[in-house]
Amino acid sequence: MFETKERFKKDFMMRLEQREERESLHAAYSVLSEMVKEWINDDWQANKRVQREEAHKQLYYFSIEFLTGRILGQNLMNLSVHSLVSDGLEEMGFSLAEIEEQELEPGLGNGGLGRLAACFMDSLASLGLPGHGYGIRYKGGLFTQVIKDGYQGETPTHWIDEKEDWGMRQEELAKNIPFYGNVHLEVQDNRLKPVLRNAVWVKAVPYDMPVVGAGGKTVNTLRLWQAESASYPLPEGMEQDFYQQAVSEISDRLYPDDSQQAGKVLRLRQQYFLCSSSLQTILQERDYPLSELPKHVAIQINDTHPALAIPELMRLLMDEQGMVWEEAWEITTHTISYTNHTILQEAMERWDSALLEALLPRIYMIIQEIDRRFREKVLEQDLDEAARKKLSIIEGGAVHMATLAVVGSYKVNGVARLHTDILKMREMKELNDYFPHKFHNITNGIAHRRWLVKANPELTGLISSAIGDEWIREPIKLHGLNPFAGDPSFLQDLQSVKLLKKRQLAEWIRKQHGAVIDPESVFDAHIKRVHGYKRQLMNILHIQLLFNHLHSDRNFRPHPRTFIFGGKAAPSYHFAKQVLKLINAMADKVNNDPLAKNHLRILFIEDYSVSKAERIFPASDVSEQISTASKEASGTGNMKFMMNGAVTIGTYDGANVEIVEQVGEDNAFIFGLSAKQVMQFEKEKNYFTNDTLAHDPELQLLMSQLLNGELSGGEGNVSYIKKQLVDENDPFFVLKDLQPYRKAHERLLSVYEEPSAWLGISAVNIAQSGIFSSDRTIQQYSDHVWNLEELTNHYT
Ligand code: NTF
Numbered sequence: 001m002f003e004t005k006e007r008f009k010k011d012f013m014m015r016l017e018q019r020e021e022r023e024s025l026h027a028a029y030s031v032l033s034e035m036v037k038e039w040i041n042d043d044w045q046a047n048k049r050v051q052r053e054e055a056h057k058q059l060y061y062f063s064i065e066f067l068t069g070r071i072l073g074q075n076l077m078n079l080s081v082h083s084l085v086s087d088g089l090e091e092m093g094f095s096l097a098e099i100e101e102q103e104l105e106p107g108l109g110n111g112g113l114g115r116l117a118a119c120f121m122d123s124l125a126s127l128g129l130p131g132h133g134y135g136i137r138y139k140g141g142l143f144t145q146v147i148k149d150g151y152q153g154e155t156p157t158h159w160i161d162e163k164e165d166w167g168m169r170q171e172e173l174a175k176n177i178p179f180y181g182n183v184h185l186e187v188q189d190n191r192l193k194p195v196l197r198n199a200v201w202v203k204a205v206p207y208d209m210p211v212v213g214a215g216g217k218t219v220n221t222l223r224l225w226q227a228e229s230a231s232y233p234l235p236e237g238m239e240q241d242f243y244q245q246a247v248s249e250i251s252d253r254l255y256p257d258d259s260q261q262a263g264k265v266l267r268l269r270q271q272y273f274l275c276s277s278s279l280q281t282i283l284q285e286r287d288y289p290l291s292e293l294p295k296h297v298a299i300q301i302n303d304t305h306p307a308l309a310i311p312e313l314m315r316l317l318m319d320e321q322g323m324v325w326e327e328a329w330e331i332t333t334h335t336i337s338y339t340n341h342t343i344l345q346e347a348m349e350r351w352d353s354a355l356l357e358a359l360l361p362r363i364y365m366i367i368q369e370i371d372r373r374f375r376e377k378v379l380e381q382d383l384d385e386a387a388r389k390k391l392s393i394i395e396g397g398a399v400h401m402a403t404l405a406v407v408g409s410y411k412v413n414g415v416a417r418l419h420t421d422i423l424k425m426r427e428m429k430e431l432n433d434y435f436p437h438k439f440h441n442i443t444n445g446i447a448h449r450r451w452l453v454k455a456n457p458e459l460t461g462l463i464s465s466a467i468g469d470e471w472i473r474e475p476i477k478l479h480g481l482n483p484f485a486g487d488p489s490f491l492q493d494l495q496s497v498k499l500l501k502k503r504q505l506a507e508w509i510r511k512q513h514g515a516v517i518d519p520e521s522v523f524d525a526h527i528k529r530v531h532g533y534k535r536q537l538m539n540i541l542h543i544q545l546l547f548n549h550l551h552s553d554r555n556f557r558p559h560p561r562t563f564i565f566g567g568k569a570a571p572s573y574h575f576a577k578q579v580l581k582l583i584n585a586m587a588d589k590v591n592n593d594p595l596a597k598n599h600l601r602i603l604f605i606e607d608y609s610v611s612k613a614e615r616i617f618p619a620s621d622v623s624e625q626i627s628t629a630s631k632e633a634s635g636t637g638n639m640k641f642m643m644n645g646a647v648t649i650g651t652y653d654g655a656n657v658e659i660v661e662q663v664g665e666d667n668a669f670i671f672g673l674s675a676k677q678v679m680q681f682e683k684e685k686n687y688f689t690n691d692t693l694a695h696d697p698e699l700q701l702l703m704s705q706l707l708n709g710e711l712s713g714g715e716g717n718v719s720y721i722k723k724q725l726v727d728e729n730d731p732f733f734v735l736k737d738l739q740p741y742r743k744a745h746e747r748l749l750s751v752y753e754e755p756s757a758w759l760g761i762s763a764v765n766i767a768q769s770g771i772f773s774s775d776r777t778i779q780q781y782s783d784h785v786w787n788l789e790e791l792t793n794h795y796t
Contacts, residue, residue, distance in 0.1 A: 001035050002081040005088045011035065013092065028094055029072070029102035030164055032085070036075050037166070037210075044210045044219040050791060051130045055288070057295065059124070059131035059786045062278060062309055063117040063302035064271065065254065066135045066222060067109025069450070069610030071166050071209075073100045077454050078126070079216040104159045105611055107141030108224075110258040111529045112636050113341050115610065116415075116774075117302055119447040119636075123778040125213025125220045126449065128790045131778075134278040136270060137167065137207050137224035140253035145568045145607040150584030150715065154571050156253070167207030167224055174205045175277040176230050179269065183361045194319060196362055200238070201230035202247050204277035214449055214473075218791055225277045227251040257570045258529045259347040265355055272360055275309040283316055290321055294334035298786040301409070303341045304349045304401035310336055310408030311366040319362070325369070337411040337785050339442075340402065342633050343419070343427045344533070349401035356399055367399055374407050378434070390430040406431045406438065411785045415444045416634035416655040418675060426679065442781055443658055444634040445774035448475045451640045456618035458497045459644060463766070466490055475775060481767035491759040498621065498645065498762070505619035509603065517601055521560035522752055524649075525616055525641070526624035527608055530569040530576040533631035537579050537721065538734045539563070539624060540586055542742055544702055544711050547589075547596050559749055562601040564616065566608035575720040580604075582721070585712035613637075618644045621762075622748065625650030626741065628732040630675035632656075639772040645762040649744050651737070655772070662768040667761045671744035672737035681733075689730045699735060 001011050012031060019027040051058065068074075073096075076082040086096040109115060117133065124131035143154035181199030185192050209222040227250035234243055250273050255262050288296055301309055310332060317328035342348070357364040371393040378391045389395060393403045406412050406428065412435075414420030420441035424432040432439050453460050453472060463471065467480035484490040502519040509515050517523075526539050543563060549556050565583050569576035587602035605612060623641030625632075625648050632654035642648065642659055649669040650656045660668045673681075681687040693699050705711040707722060725735065752758045770776075782788045 001039050002079065002084060005084050005091075008081075008085060009088045009092060012088070025094075025098055026102050028089075029099050032099060033072050033103075033164060033166070036072065036079070039079065040075065040210045040212055040216075040219055043212075043217060044221075047219045047791070048221075052287075054792065055296070056130045056791065057298065057786070057788055059129070059298045059300065059782075059788055060278065060282060061117060061120060061124075061131060061133045061300050061302065062274065062306035063114070063133065063135050064274065064305035065109035065114030065302075066117045066121070066133055066224070067111075067114035067610060068106055068118045068121075068222075069115075069614070070100060070103045070105050072103050073454060074122070074450060075210075075212050077449065078122075078212045078214045080214075082454075101611075103164075104161055105141075105609055106159045107157050107609060108135065108138055108159075108254060110142055110254070110256065112634070113258075113303060116444055116636060119445065119450070119774040120778060121211045121220065121222055122213070122447040122449060123445070123774040125211045125218045126215070126447075127775055127778060127782075128213065128218045129778065129782055129788045130220065130791060131786075131788065132220050133211070133222040134274065135222065135224050136251050136254075136274055137226040138251055138254045142254055142568070143256055143571065147584065147604065147606045150581050150588070152569055152571075152577055152580050154256075165207070167209045170206045170208055173281065174203050174228075175280045176232065177202045177204055177273055177276045179272070179359055181235070181361060183365060189322075194362060194365070198235045200235060200243070200246075201232035202250060202273065203228045203230040204273060206277070206281075223278075223281075225251065225274060227273060256568075257572075259342060259344050259531060259533075260570055260573065261347055261349050263350075263352070265359060268351060268356065268359055271305055272308050272312070272363070275306050275312045279309060279312050279316055283321070290317065290323070291327070291331065293331050297335055298788070299336045300781070300786070301336060301338050301405060303339065304405050307338070307349070307401045307405040307408075308360075308363060310404060311363045311370065314366050314370075315362055333408055334410050336409045337413075338405040338409040339413050339415065340405075340419075340423060340428075340633075341415055343422060344631065350398040351401065353394060353397050353399055364399075367393065367404065370404065370407065381434075383430075387430045391434060402428070403431065406435065410438070411440065412438050413440050413442045413785070414633065415442070416658060417441050417443060418630075418652075418657050419633040419654060422630060422675065422679075440784065442777060442784070443655055443772075444636050444639070445772050445777035446636050446639045446643070448472075448643060448770075448773040448775070450614070451617060452643045455614040456497075456501065456644055458500055459494075459618065459766075462490075462493050462497050471770065475770035475773035478767050478770035481763060485760045485763035485767065488756065491756060491763065494645065494759050494763060495755065498619075501619040501644075502621075505615050508615060509605070513603075513606070515603055517562045517603055518560060521562045521601065522622060522749070523562050523564060523620045524622040524624065525564040525566075525620040525646070526626075527564070527566040527605070527613065527616055528635075528637050530567045530580050531573075532575055532724065532732050533628050535626050535628060535732055535734055535737075536565065536567070536583065537732075538626060538738055538741060539565075540579070540583050541702060541706070541734065541738055542745065543586060543590065543600060543602065544705065545698065545738070545742055546600060547593070548698070548701065548705075550596055550599060558599055559753060560599050560601070561749075562603060564603050564605060564620070566605035566612065566616065568608060575724060578716065578718055578720045581716040582712050582718065585715035588715070589711075589713040613640070617641055617646070620644070620646040621752070622646060623648045623650070625653070625656050626672075626737075627651060627653045628678060628737075629653040629673055630678045631732070639769065642765045643769040643772065645766045647748070647758070647761050647765060649741075649748055659772070662771060663761075663764050667764045669744040669748045671740040673733055678733065687729060687733070687736070689726060689735060692730075692735045696739070699738065703735075 015031045144157045146153040178199035181196045204225040211220040313332045317323045471477040617640045623646040625638045629651045635654040651672045
């Protein structure tokens with residue numbers, strides 16, 4: 001099919017001609033994706049066979065989110081036929097880019113956590129490692145953001161087109177999951193056994209998606225579960241309609257909260273649904289003795305959302321397989337490992353005990369027993385009451401999922417060095433003292449194949465023309481680019497590529513949003529979820545400072561800048577929604593101001609998504625990574641910008657620390673409070689907004705402009721913003737860091753005005769970005785946690 005261009009053209013046309021609406025782009029998409037699926041299928045089946053026959057250890061990555069982005073283009077690229085197909089289509093009068101746009105984008109994630117899972121899938125397959133994903137096939141992905149009068153509205157996103165789905169329904173592999181009911185102790189086979197009576201059963205049906213690695217040989221599986229009615233009798237008194245409604249809810253939609261615990265029973269149902277169906281499958285598919293499970297299987301839980309895997313594996317091993325507690329615990333705690341992705345208190349999962357007990361009575365019993373046994377052990381140590389509390393799984397009427405996750409796994413990792421240090425020294429200090437060898441760091445990474453090779457073919461070409469293309473297989477070899485940071489002809493080419501990507505973005509924005517932006521201006525991008533700690537507010541306040549400066553000082557006429565924002569606010573997060581409105585209101589004001597508009601532009605990109613991100617990263621000059629130090633566990637957007645040659649303005653937070661370590665302080669613009677200072681203020685509770693405002697008339701003016709509506713042109717309510725900045729003493733230190741931020745921007749702009757210096761910095765950023773490939777991340781997980789072996793047929 002894809003052996004030669006001519007063969008591809010012939011096959012493609014033959015199939016297209018059989019389609020009813022053969023003129024439509026959608027038909028072209030349908031034919032092309034059908035061909036790719038067929039092409040992948042042989043290798044997929046072969047891979048499954050080899051992985052079974054060679055008894056390779058398998059990794060299963062449990063995650064409540066997989067933010068894959070569009071799939072067709074990614075597969076074409078990893079199959080190494082992207083340019084063949086693109087050229088072939090062009091000769092027949094089609095555009096591959098337009099065809100790719102036909103694919104409905106699965107938005108099965110909120111942000112970094114879900115996207116990380118998708119990058120990991122790509123790296124596992126590309127490294128030839130047997131690693132698979134288990135997740136949920138939400139019918140509604142993350143909501144579509146619609147901006148009306150500057151406000152965010154949300155509409156449901158339905159991404160599933162059953163006919164075109166990349167997932168294959170595997171009816172015969174369905175599993176049944178019990179909820180509610182009561183546990184009875186009954187005598188079976190001469191021993192007392194807990195039996196669940198009167199449960200409500202839900203059927204989990206898997207949809208399997210092939211995950212093709214680079215080179216096309218390794219094809220792993222991403223299995224997404226869909227909830228359906230089970231053919232079990234309903235508990236007494238339950239109506240069929242009610243049941244069906246409750247069942248379909250489970251995989252109906254993704255929770256739209258990023259860094260915020262929802263605490264809703266539906267979310268808990270989703271979590272158990274994922275864990276139980278996945279674990280049942282793993283146990284049933286095995287052909288080795290159960291006691292050897294840890295030798296054959298590694299399970300990674302992506303944050304605490306799948307932490308119920310721990311008591312569920314215990315349940316299956318004891319209640320269904322007849323093991324005793326000690327043996328089941330030994331196996332569980334040698335199979336499961338846990339990644340922590342946040343220390344924000346509001347994101348820490350704590351489930352109300354009564355709610356958990358009612359929904360999952362047997363699971364709750366097991367959690368109680370894990371807690372009881374662990375408490376007993378802890379009592380053997382000489383610890384004070386406060387420390388003991390921190391080591392309790394059930395505490396204050398709630399189950400602390402992070403504690404459960406740590407106690408029940410053999411390794412726990414944070415996602416950037418600073419984050420892991422904070423976990424070990426502060427957030428989970430007591431647990432780390434108790435389990436000194438469990439905690440370790442593995443810094444996040446990104447799939448360079450999607451974020452550089454696919455998103456920026458022009459830059460990819462330039463890099464390869466300078467240093468060859470081995471870096472695509474081994475991204476650390478981007479180091480070879482370092483000497484080019486002083487090579488004027490390379491830098492000129494780099495500038496041309498950036499300008500081209502900026503023009504492409506500007507053109508797309510003109511078409512999509514009707515807005516005009518100037519590719520000669522500095523593109524300064526802040527794209528991520530809207531959140532207090534990510535400080536979009538600080539960015540917008542800084543723009544107002546610039547606006548004031550322009551109007552008060554005739555000599556201040558800075559190089560034109562376009563401030564690009566993109567991101568969604570959780571629907572119930574009022575503060576974030578006010579910030580979002582403020583950005584749009586400021587955009588109206590600034591973009592229409594006769595003086596300011598020559599120097600400043602603000603653009604809010606509606607409904608930020610993976611595919612939009614693929615356009616923005618390559619076109620950006622400046623990467624805004626300005627979270628309050630200590631709050632952003634890692635960040636991964638920072639790495640995507642860097643790899644595309646954007647320069648970081650940011651705080652010493654998350655992976656920014658390691659980015660600056662790679663490029664050196666001269667090649668990034670760092671400002672503001674350190675994590676240590678922030679944590680000190682938090683501990684002593686001795687920071688007051690007024691201390692910052694007292695000696696700063698500029699900030700006083702800014703605050704009055706914010707509060708009297710002048711900043712937003714009289715548009716929008718800022719009550720939540722006021723509450724946070726004034727009444728709550730600015731917990732994210734927006735005002736405290738504002739002047740240092742402004743100075744960092746001044747330094748940045750002065751370097752930008754010297755192209756050779758700026759481009760040199762940009763080149764160093766690209767050259768030093770290889771370490772942030774998720775290939776490196778996955779290799780570390782494999783070496784230090786999972787112990788996987790490369791498949792033998794990889795790259796043959
Ligand atoms: C996110 N965590 C962190 O906030 C990001 O800093 C990090 O880059 C990603 O995880 C991936 O590790 C979450 O979304 C959650 F759910 F943990 F709050």
